[in-house]
Amino acid sequence: MDSLDINSIDSLPGLLNMLVKSLVVMPEIALLIGTLTVLLVSLYTGRNSENVTYVFSLATLAGMVFLLLRGMDRPNVVLFNEMYVHDELAKLIKVLICVTVAVIFIYARPYLLNLKNSRPEFYILGLFATLGMLVMASAQNFITIYLGLELLSLCLYALVAYIRDSNDAAEAAIKYFVLGAIASGLLLYGMSIMYGITGSLNLAEINIYLENIEGLNIGLIFALTFIVVGVAFKFGAVPFHMWVPDVYQGAPTAVTLFISTAPKLAAFVMAIRLLSYGMQELVVDWQQMLMILAVLSLVFGNIIAIAQSHIKRMLAYSTISHIGFVLLGLLSGENFGYASALFYTIIYVLMAAGAFGVLLLLNKHNRSDIDELSDLKGLNQSHPRLAIIMMLMMFSMAGMPLTVGFYAKLYVLQSLVYNDFIWLAILAVIMSIVGAFYYLRVIKYIYFDDLLVRLGTQNNALMANAILTTNGLLIVGLFIFPNYLLNYCVSVFP
């Protein structure tokens, strides 16, 4: 089936044609069936249910990656009344999402075992969230984008409140839920106005409509504003970032790792589909909106992060500043800019996974999370390998050479310079230097300060340690060979 090209499929008779085309949806169907199986199995395995759920979830994700890789050379098709699109961007993002979620599960496992009341729902809700992200990755219609987003968000709200006895987690979950609901409302309002004007929910049709209209219809800008605000909320860009620090701090670290990695990939596709595939004609308008969001995110994210003493809160503000960089790539409105933003998002996910992975593998002996920055003092003396990985992540986030974070920032700046946004590039560099301060402070704590608290490591973490080391090596390896990944990112946007 893989070698069939699009012409020979179209020559097949009706029903068979449909069937062959819908093979591209196999991964999603398989994931749904796999998740439901895991759900049922976890009910009937009693005391072992957590182990079994973990193994089954990883097996499901491994199967997904296999199916998705097999689907890589399938032709690009549009299915289900043009609601589902299978294109290069969707193929790449889906594989990345599944791999990321598998890594998250592996990192989170020792931490969850160490919790007093750990339950199998972490993996089940995680798999459902993955399904939501895959739906978003190939959505070509307002309805499917919205449904995928809600499926993802619902799982995340419940995951934040995973530790039921923690007041912080409950507070974070309520904040996240209320703000998320408002954001969804804004997004839906924008979409409904857009539907009222263009008469279509389909992004491709909306683009065609926008190409053919004459004169300015101010209602379009109105709808666009609401859609951009909705997207900014989900990204966590300033001034719609209020939920990010509280949720990162309040949620258990395993869930913080989840929220800060895979959903960013999904949010990136959502932004690309809505703004570029659907409303490329309005580029002049959304460019200015993204510019404001990006500048504010860079400035506030980096400056407020300096004042944080809580490590998860600091990483939350650092996320906001990274989102600023992703938006800088997006706002150029042309293909190299999109590719650089995609590259940045992928590298950001790699860095965030590594940084939170280190935090997950450490524990204090009173079995609480690592939360204060000062907890990391003298980490080099107790755990030199984890110290090196943390240092690599921090160097990479700061954009230092010898780590891939340097290239991620470089490509975004390059796209800005190509498109004559010199002042934005200068501002981004200045803010990166400001940001370097708090990343280097972590390295100073780890290497140059005396041991304050002797941290323990989690038990049963062999696999997590192996993957984490690979994660650290990738940060350096991709610095040496960035071209393969960059070329792939460029080829995704034809």
Place this chain on the structure above:
Amino acid sequence: MLIQTTVFYFFSGILVLSALAMITVRNPVHAALFLVLAFFTSGALWLLLEAEFLGIALILVYVGAVMVLFLFVVMMLDINIAKMRAGYAKYLPVGLLVGAVMAAEMIIILSKSTFEHVQPNAKAADYSNTQELGKLLYTEYVYPFEIAGVILLVAIIAAITLTMRKRAASKQQSPHNQISVKRKDRVRLADLDRE
């Protein structure tokens, strides 16, 4: 046409008033009842648009199920109304001002923009709304329909995850123990001294 317009304004008026009453009345039970009225009148508006199925579904689902549940919750919770409304008078002017400005801006912008107005033709009397909806849901919209199903499943799982706890003190039936019980487990013969 005149009758239709009159009916529309009649129901719309009730809808707006009951929605306003819902957020301003003091008693939460009254607020829930006003919300029921709002749902009911919007159901009537849908009937006016010839969307019979949606109108009936709205009344059945929201009024019949969701709001009844809501009333139960409101009545069972001990809500301190005075405390919840403490900031109401203080924030009201600011809220009204911001709301009025935003509403005015939105009305100005939207009245200047053009919308596609396609007047649909009225359908024949024996036209089945439900059947047409069903056809659309299971053909053109089957993909989003299935995703919506998954979302509902996640909602169930999330609700159970957040609320179900096994407490050591809770009393539970164990059918297995109940049916395998023997006479000697329950009956004890005691020798009592005869008086």
